[in-house]
Amino acid sequence: MADELNLYSARHYDSDERLYDAFTEETGIEVNILEGDSDQLIERIQREGVASQLTSCLPLTQAACGARKRKSIFQSVESDVLNERLPESMRHPDGLWFGFSQRARAIYYNRDNVDPSQITSYEDLADPQFEGKVCIRSSNNIYNQSLLAAMIEHHGEEGAEEWAQGVVNNMARAPEGGDTDQILGVASGECDIAVANHYYYVRLLKSDDDADREAARKVGIIFPNQDDRGTHVNVGGAGVVEGAPNRENAVRFLEYLASDTAQEIFASGNNEFPVVEGIKKDPVLESWGNFKTDDVNISVLGENNPEAIRIFDRVGWR
Numbered sequence: 001m002a003d004e005l006n007l008y009s010a011r012h013y014d015s016d017e018r019l020y021d022a023f024t025e026e027t028g029i030e031v032n033i034l035e036g037d038s039d040q041l042i043e044r045i046q047r048e049g050v051a052s053q054l055t056s057c058l059p060l061t062q063a064a065c066g067a068r069k070r071k072s073i074f075q076s077v078e079s080d081v082l083n084e085r086l087p088e089s090m091r092h093p094d095g096l097w098f099g100f101s102q103r104a105r106a107i108y109y110n111r112d113n114v115d116p117s118q119i120t121s122y123e124d125l126a127d128p129q130f131e132g133k134v135c136i137r138s139s140n141n142i143y144n145q146s147l148l149a150a151m152i153e154h155h156g157e158e159g160a161e162e163w164a165q166g167v168v169n170n171m172a173r174a175p176e177g178g179d180t181d182q183i184l185g186v187a188s189g190e191c192d193i194a195v196a197n198h199y200y201y202v203r204l205l206k207s208d209d210d211a212d213r214e215a216a217r218k219v220g221i222i223f224p225n226q227d228d229r230g231t232h233v234n235v236g237g238a239g240v241v242e243g244a245p246n247r248e249n250a251v252r253f254l255e256y257l258a259s260d261t262a263q264e265i266f267a268s269g270n271n272e273f274p275v276v277e278g279i280k281k282d283p284v285l286e287s288w289g290n291f292k293t294d295d296v297n298i299s300v301l302g303e304n305n306p307e308a309i310r311i312f313d314r315v316g317w318r
């Protein structure tokens with residue numbers, strides 16, 4: 001019993017296996033993994049509660065750690081290792097959860113049809129000059145919820161709603177598919193502009209399939225809002241569940257996620273941005289140089305998440 005850790009994970013990347021294996025090798029602690037989408041996992045934790053032998057740790061995306069739900073599932077962790085290794089913006093003020101990797105929610109443009117100097121911010125996505133030209137996935141996706149939660153933080157609820165309405169007005173098609181489909185939509189000319197996390201683009205650039213690489217070459221990437229708050233990032237985060245039976249192992253796992261080994265796996269496995277200084281990035285990411293990221297604290301995005309969902313509903317962003 002002592003040497004195990006039960007891990008609820010809403011991530012779905014093959015490289016995470018390497019992450020868990022390396023942890024077991026280092027510590028002798030076996031990791032039992034339960035995968036599912038964030039809502040399912042949270043529901044299950046709430047339903048089974050402390051009685052379950054399963055709860056310990058939960059790598060999630062930030063919005064799933066929303067205030068409403070978060071309070072009831074995570075407990076506070078105080079760790080010198082985490083305080084030292086992680087930037088402040090990646091630590092919840094009460095230690096309820098921590099961010100371990102970053103994915104930039106970037107903008108993509110068709111190199112033939114769009115002058116990239118015309119689109120430098122998320123706000124530009126709502127500019128009427130791009131009517132009928134924007135591809136972006138549905139609002140039930142956590143990445144867009146998190147982006148809108150950031151807009152609420154920066155523009156207030158009304159400003160964020162106006163923006164969301166503007167984006168809906170500019171949509172080239174009703175939202176369909178995942179992030180990769182939005183980038184491919186730009187390549188095929190169905191839209192001129194799209195929004196997607198950076199690693200989907202990197203995957204196409206590095207694909208074994210000629211057609212993928214060909215498509216990616218037609219598309220350029222923009223890191224928005226470099227002149228003000230910086231580009232919005234999705235965070236890969238984790239916390240220790242309230243009442244976790246293997247608390248010590250769970251804390252150890254969090255500390256492990258901040259180690260060089262784990263940070264390098266994030267960087268090489270899924271082309272994510274490490275959050276610890278000095279970790280070598282993937283060469284493609286390296287070639288983009290440094291860019292400014294929006295360092296709004298991860299807890300704020302969780303708190304604004306329910307309002308973001310209501311705004312999406314009101315403006316008809318499916």
Ligand SMILES: [Fe+2]
Nearest residue numbers: 103179197199
């Ligand atoms: Fe993803």
